[in-house]
Amino acid sequence: xxxxxxxxxxxxxxxxxxxxxxxxxxxxxxxxxxxxxxxxxxxxxxxxxxxxxxxxxxxxxxxxxxxxxxxxxxxxxxxxxxxxxxxxxxxxxxxxxxxxxxxxxxxxxxxxxxxxxxxxxxxxxxxxxxxxxxxxxxxxxxxxxxxxxxxxxxxxxxxxxxxxxxxxxxxxxxxxxxxxxxxxxxxxxxxxxxxxxxxxxxxxxxxxxxxxxxxxxxxxxxxxxxxxxxxxxxxxxxxxxxxxxxxxxxxxxxxxxxxxxxxxxxxxxxxx
Amino acid sequence: xxxxxxxxxxxxxxxxxxxxxxxxxxxxxxxxxxxxxxxxxxxxxxxxxxxxxxxxxxxxxxxxxxxxxxxxxxxxxxxxxxxxxxxxxxxxxxxxxxxxxxxxxxxxxxxxxxxxxxxxxxxxxxxxxxxxxxxxxxxxxxxxxxxxxxxxxxxxxxxxxxxxxxxxxxxxxxxxxxxxxxxxxxxxxxxxxxxxxxxxxxxxxxxxxxxxxxxxxxxxxxxxxxxxxxxxxxxxxxxxxxxxxxxxxxxxxxxxxxxxxx
Amino acid sequence: xxxxxxxxxxxxxxxxxxxxxxxxxxxxxxxxxxxxxxxxxxxxxxxxxxxxxxxxxxxxxxxxxxxxxxxxxxxxxxxxxxxxxxxxxxxxxxxxxxxxxxxxxxxxxxxxxxxxxxxxxxxxxxxxxxxxxxxxxxxxxxxxxxxxxxxxxxxxxxxxxxxxxxxxxxxxxxxxxxxxxxxxxxxxxxxxxxxxxxxxxxxxxxxxxxxxxxxxxxxxxxxxxxxxxxxxxxxxxxxxxxxxxxxxxxxxxxxxxxxxxxxxxxxxxxxxxxxxxxxxxxxxxxxxxxxxxxxxxxxxxxxxxxxxxxxxxxxxxxxxxxxxxxxx
Numbered sequence: 001x002x003x004x005x006x007x008x009x010x011x012x013x014x015x016x017x018x019x020x021x022x023x024x025x026x027x028x029x030x031x032x033x034x035x036x037x038x039x040x041x042x043x044x045x046x047x048x049x050x051x052x053x054x055x056x057x058x059x060x061x062x063x064x065x066x067x068x069x070x071x072x073x074x075x076x077x078x079x080x081x082x083x084x085x086x087x088x089x090x091x092x093x094x095x096x097x098x099x100x101x102x103x104x105x106x107x108x109x110x111x112x113x114x115x116x117x118x119x120x121x122x123x124x125x126x127x128x129x130x131x132x133x134x135x136x137x138x139x140x141x142x143x144x145x146x147x148x149x150x151x152x153x154x155x156x157x158x159x160x161x162x163x164x165x166x167x168x169x170x171x172x173x174x175x176x177x178x179x180x181x182x183x184x185x186x187x188x189x190x191x192x193x194x195x196x197x198x199x200x201x202x203x204x205x206x207x208x209x210x211x212x213x214x215x216x217x218x219x220x221x222x223x224x225x226x227x228x229x230x231x232x233x234x235x236x237x238x239x240x241x242x243x244x245x246x247x248x249x250x251x252x253x254x255x256x257x258x259x260x261x262x263x264x265x266x267x268x269x270x271x272x
Numbered sequence: 273x274x275x276x277x278x279x280x281x282x283x284x285x286x287x288x289x290x291x292x293x294x295x296x297x298x299x300x301x302x303x304x305x306x307x308x309x310x311x312x313x314x315x316x317x318x319x320x321x322x323x324x325x326x327x328x329x330x331x332x333x334x335x336x337x338x339x340x341x342x343x344x345x346x347x348x349x350x351x352x353x354x355x356x357x358x359x360x361x362x363x364x365x366x367x368x369x370x371x372x373x374x375x376x377x378x379x380x381x382x383x384x385x386x387x388x389x390x391x392x393x394x395x396x397x398x399x400x401x402x403x404x405x406x407x408x409x410x411x412x413x414x415x416x417x418x419x420x421x422x423x424x425x426x427x428x429x430x431x432x433x434x435x436x437x438x439x440x441x442x443x444x445x446x447x448x449x450x451x452x453x454x455x456x457x458x459x460x461x462x463x464x465x466x467x468x469x470x471x472x473x474x475x476x477x478x479x480x481x482x483x484x485x486x487x488x489x490x491x492x493x494x495x496x497x498x499x500x501x502x503x504x505x506x507x508x509x510x511x512x513x514x515x516x517x518x519x520x521x522x523x524x525x526x527x528x529x530x531x532x533x534x
Numbered sequence: 535x536x537x538x539x540x541x542x543x544x545x546x547x548x549x550x551x552x553x554x555x556x557x558x559x560x561x562x563x564x565x566x567x568x569x570x571x572x573x574x575x576x577x578x579x580x581x582x583x584x585x586x587x588x589x590x591x592x593x594x595x596x597x598x599x600x601x602x603x604x605x606x607x608x609x610x611x612x613x614x615x616x617x618x619x620x621x622x623x624x625x626x627x628x629x630x631x632x633x634x635x636x637x638x639x640x641x642x643x644x645x646x647x648x649x650x651x652x653x654x655x656x657x658x659x660x661x662x663x664x665x666x667x668x669x670x671x672x673x674x675x676x677x678x679x680x681x682x683x684x685x686x687x688x689x690x691x692x693x694x695x696x697x698x699x700x701x702x703x704x705x706x707x708x709x710x711x712x713x714x715x716x717x718x719x720x721x722x723x724x725x726x727x728x729x730x731x732x733x734x735x736x737x738x739x740x741x742x743x744x745x746x747x748x749x750x751x752x753x754x755x756x757x758x759x760x761x762x763x764x765x766x767x768x769x770x771x772x773x774x775x776x777x778x779x780x781x782x783x784x785x786x787x788x789x790x791x792x793x794x795x796x797x798x799x800x801x802x803x804x805x806x807x808x809x810x811x812x813x814x815x816x817x818x819x820x821x822x823x824x825x826x827x828x829x830x831x832x833x834x835x836x837x838x839x840x841x842x843x844x845x846x847x848x849x850x851x852x853x854x855x856x857x858x859x860x861x862x
Contacts, residue, residue, distance in 0.1 A: 004487045015629065015647075015650040018647045018650075019647055019648055020336075021647075022643065022644050022647040022648075023644075026633075026640075026644065029636075029640075030399050030635055031634045033676075034635055047454075047458065051458070051461035051462065054461075054462070054472060054476035055461055055466050055467050055472070055476075056320075056323075056326060056466070056467055057319070057471060057472050057473055057476065058323070058326050058327075058465070058467065058468075058471030058472070059323055059326075061327075062323055062326065062328050063322075069555065070761070097633065099632025100631055100632070100633070100634075101627055101628070102625055102631045102633045104597055104631055104633060105625075105627065105631055105632075105645075105692070107596075108595055108597060108620055108623075108651065109620060109645070109648035109649055110617040110618075110620035110621045110648075110650070111648045111649075111650070137653055196311075196315055201315070201320075202319045202320065203320045204317075206322055207319050207321070208316040208318055208321045208322070209317070209321065210314075210318055211314075211315060211318030211319055214320065220855075253674065255631060270597075271596075271597065271598055271599045272597075272599055
């Protein structure tokens with residue numbers, strides 16, 4: 001039994017890999033072919049980082065603030081905003097493809113539905129790595145200093161890729177449900193709310209009132225903590241340690257699992 | 273060709289009515305410019321409640337009290353893009369050229385077009401003042417302060433509307449007008465709308481020092497926190513009025529250019 | 535056998551639909567279709583916009599789940615064995631749905647990977663197809679720069695990359711100029727000669743008449759006629775006599791005409807009758823009209839066409855339906 005099944009499984013896996021590869025290639029190629037879509041995705045995080053770090057320059061002087069460099073706090077925020085919106089941006093592309101009918105062509109092929117989601121996702125993640133690298137280089141030039149070394153940088157990348165994956169699943173799922181630009185409005189608004197109702201602007205221990213209540217249970221807070229572990233002061237409880245990291249990893253794992261399931265299920269429902 | 277003032281006034285009223293109705297009939301466009309500034313104010317009141325004791329902050333009861341002026345300015349800046357986008361749409365649809373062909377005064381046409389978004393600006397300011405009232409944000413300058421801030425909302429919307437009209441008249445594209453939105457956003461952030469200039473440093477501080485929006489916001493802020501003063505009144509009213517005069521002149525020039533090109 | 539699939543095939547006819555139904559809320563887009571398309575046939579699905587053609591094709595091509603009923607394509611169930619169906623069909627979609635940012639070659643490459651064509655065969659296959667549809671020179675240009683005819687030809691090439699046994703063409707020539715239309719027809723005939731079963735939907739009578747071995751007329755989600763074009767035309771039988779009279783005399787003219795056959799729906803302002811006994815009775819009709827003091831402004835005898843079949847079956851005409859939607 002196993003001997004006869006084995007080759008076809010192998011073939012299936014390699015075909016899935018090739019599908020993911022070529023769909024990722026299409027997405028990356030579009031950076032060059034449709035720069036008007038990539039440029040804002042890069043400008044937005046840079047702008048966020050600069051104006052937040054500049055406007056709220058003094059915020060680090062609040063007692064208990066985990067760093068004394070405002071750019072250390074707001075550079076990861078810029079990257080995470082870019083990752084979240086870059087992720088849901090995949091939903092925009094899907095809506096465009098649905099509206100032109102191109103998505104029908106993809107759906108008509110005998111390739112696995114999962115690879116129709118994972119392929120473009122891979123392309124998006126490559127874009128997010130590029131964006132993250134550029135913003136880090138710029139942030140360091142403007143005064144950001146990693147306190148957590150290579151491991152800290154790695155955590156920032158993991159957080160960005162994780163958040164982008166969550167956003168992508170959410171964006172694709174909404175795109176498949178709405179099938180038109182109404183979906184895009186829901187994507188942007190929901191991501192905007194989730195990102196701001198978190199420790200985006202100040203850490204949990206500094207905020208008060210209703211925001212504290214909401215941000216404490218918002219998974220985005222955990223992911224932002226993961227993004228910042230390599231940038232807060234050494235000795236702060238949120239500095240590079242298993243305690244500061246695991247919450248973010250769990251949040252990414254659970255949320256990405258949920259949104260990707262939502263995306264694949266919604267893709268199947270396109271037939272209904 | 274000279275027109276009687278009464279006739280110009282009649283045109284102005286008719287055109288103002290149209291542009292005002294056009295704005296208030298589009299809740300989808302109007303809603304966000306009321307909701308987002310309030311959302312950011314609510315966010316700030318929780319996030320920056322401890323920031324108000326930092327050196328450089330004025331003596332305030334709450335961050336909300338500090339940020340009232342910023343909220344008003346933010347809302348009015350964003351709201352006025354809507355009016356200008358409507359102008360660009362008018363140009364795209366040819367409605368504007370038909371107006372220009374009619375024997376109505378150019379000033380009446382421009383002012384009529386801007387009346388809607390300016391009134392909306394005043395209304396936004398009033399809404400923000402009233403919504404924040406139950407949260408203990410009281411303008412110390414009393415009735416004069418409230419009136420001044422509402423008038424400032426009107427003038428700011430007029431000034432930005434005229435500036436956007438220059439873009440609209442030049443390009444005739446609603447997209448180009450919407451495209452200037454991020455520029456306004458950046459200008460707002462590069463001012464003291466959310467944090468005092470005194471807490472900033474370096475290049476960022478110097479940009480905020482040079483940004484007229486800083487002084488306009490600070491005028492309203494002193495009216496809110498300290499009460500009536502000549503400087504505060506001047507900053508609140510004269511700055512947007514001055515900018516309005518400047519941008520109106522630009523818009524009228526652009527209008528003449530458009531007329532000549534026809 | 536070019537058929538590839540993991541599950542055993544059951545029926546030999548490439549397309550079999552039984553009581554196929556699709557509702558969208560209250561709307562019955564497809565309302566119980568029974569259909570068999572035979573091996574090697576070109577089958578035409580003829581009907582106006584919104585008749586249910588595209589909905590039916592979307593179900594047969596696995597894009598849409600039927601509300602009820604079953605369909606087998608290339609021997610596989612379109613719901614339960616969707617992937618096997620997909621492996622065996624090629625589909626050229628309405629409006630040539632193509633990503634304008636990609637080049638023709640890139641699209642073929644993407645399509646090849648999605649159909650699991652081995653990398654070493656891919657280039658050759660893509661080049662062959664580009665040559666076949668005459669796009670070799672344009673292969674590395676972005677599709678956004680293609681003309682309408684080029685897009686349709688690329689679309690056709692894309693649908694052929696995996697050498698399908700059944701080819702679906704959804705309104706393949708809508709919006710094309712007459713020259714491009716002829717080129718596409720020729721290509722479809724060639725594919726058919728090579729053994730591909732073709733199902734095409736169209737709202738053009740001429741296209742159905744020229745290309746299809748058999749047609750089905752679909753109206754309001756139901757198949758109202760099915761058969762060879764020539765046979766269908768014969769069933770309408772008598773030619774149609776068309777006359778124009780003044781508005782005031784319309785009713786009396788109708789009474790006279792009704793004596794010679796069944797009145798038929800026609801364009802606004804024209805009366806039509808299926809003339810029993812054919813051309814030799816025209817003189818008789820003219821005399822009768824004359825006796826009734828009816829002034830005939832225009833008279834014409836028209837041999838049965840697919841449009842007559844359509845009119846007879848549905849009560850309205852297809853030709854000119856785009857210009858005069860009120861006719862339906």
